[in-house]
Amino acid sequence: MKQYIISSFISKLGGGNKAAVVFDDRGLSEKEMKTIAKKNNLSETAFISMKESSFPNFTIRYFTPEEEVDICGHAALASFYVLEQLGYFRGDKAYHLTKAGRLTVLKQEDVFLIQMKDPEVIGFADKDDIKRMTSLKEEDIIANMDGNISIISTGLKDAIIEVDSLRTLKNMSINKEEMISFCKRKDIVGAHVFSRETIEDDSDFSCRNFAPAVGIDEESATGTSNASLIYYVKAFANLEEERSSFNTELSFPKSSMDSANTQQGINPPLNEVSFKIEQGYFMDSPSNIFVYVQDGEKMQIFVGGRAETLECQELSY
Numbered sequence: 001m002k003q004y005i006i007s008s009f010i011s012k013l014g015g016g017n018k019a020a021v022v023f024d025d026r027g028l029s030e031k032e033m034k035t036i037a038k039k040n041n042l043s044e045t046a047f048i049s050m051k052e053s054s055f056p057n058f059t060i061r062y063f064t065p066e067e068e069v070d071i072c073g074h075a076a077l078a079s080f081y082v083l084e085q086l087g088y089f090r091g092d093k094a095y096h097l098t099k100a101g102r103l104t105v106l107k108q109e110d111v112f113l114i115q116m117k118d119p120e121v122i123g124f125a126d127k128d129d130i131k132r133m134t135s136l137k138e139e140d141i142i143a144n145m146d147g148n149i150s151i152i153s154t155g156l157k158d159a160i161i162e163v164d165s166l167r168t169l170k171n172m173s174i175n176k177e178e179m180i181s182f183c184k185r186k187d188i189v190g191a192h193v194f195s196r197e198t199i200e201d202d203s204d205f206s207c208r209n210f211a212p213a214v215g216i217d218e219e220s221a222t223g224t225s226n227a228s229l230i231y232y233v234k235a236f237a238n239l240e241e242e243r244s245s246f247n248t249e250l251s252f253p254k255s256s257m258d259s260a261n262t263q264q265g266i267n268p269p270l271n272e273v274s275f276k277i278e279q280g281y282f283m284d285s286p287s288n289i290f291v292y293v294q295d296g297e298k299m300q301i302f303v304g305g306r307a308e309t310l311e312c313q314e315l316s317y
Helices: 028-041 074-086 127-133 166-171 175-188 224-235 256-263
Strands: 002-010 017-026 045-049 057-063 093-098 102-109 111-115 120-125 149-153 158-163 190-195 204-210 218-219 273-279 287-294 299-303 307-313
Touching: 002 074, 017 028, 017 057, 028 045, 028 057, 045 074, 057 074, 074 093, 074 102, 074 111, 074 224, 074 299, 074 307, 102 299, 111 287, 120 175, 127 175, 149 224, 158 175, 158 224, 166 190, 166 204, 175 190, 190 224, 204 224, 204 256, 218 273, 224 273, 224 287, 224 299
Parallel strands: 017 045, 057 093, 158 190, 204 273
Antiparallel strands: 002 017, 002 307, 045 057, 093 102, 102 111, 111 299, 120 149, 149 158, 190 204, 204 218, 273 287, 287 299
């Protein structure tokens, strides 16, 4: 049984986030999947059930070192990259059968776009919660229009926290035990912290992701949380908030990502809003995540990027 180690959401500087992809042609039990994921000790291990999959439908389960999750953006990207490399993904469209539902996967040149679960507001937190579990101060945190911190899911539940500057984002730290307690109390995965000030000129946001409650202190590239970030910005962010250090205006339905994508040979296939998000820069793993939004009767969000194979391994089970 083959296992592939893939780096997802790589940038021109390398980076990305490692995920393991297991081609399960044996029919592993859930216990065996958990054992493999714990041994891998990567943020996510994906298991493609070859017995339950045939093009264009692929059944995939996702495990952190601690538990199973409904979906994972970077492991989904890794899975479809491997499927395409081995000839299982043909054409430019397939379907992803997950615990989050049946989701669409698109391919454009060397970029895969993974549909996320429909956005859902799970609840809210307040600034005091954030101050207890991070080093952030009151003035660092930018609340939503109602003065709260939004908790959003597009497959995984995250507190979406905006901060006032890139410097604040870089210098912040977490209180691990307090964050684990908060996440368990709210029944969420972690915290996704972002700034509108960026390192790369053509990025729309810079972010960091923390999920110690599921065994991930910090993650260098994430899919679902960045989909939730974009939903938050469109639905809940306080766009009236003044900033002195950088331009906070977002133009809808077009963002800076559209021109950046054209320069990189990526045309938004949904003919809608597109964003480029940078992550992992403070972990020496610079990663680029592309998010495409299709507005309609209900918002559909696709998370995309590039990937590369790091290693192929043989598993004995």
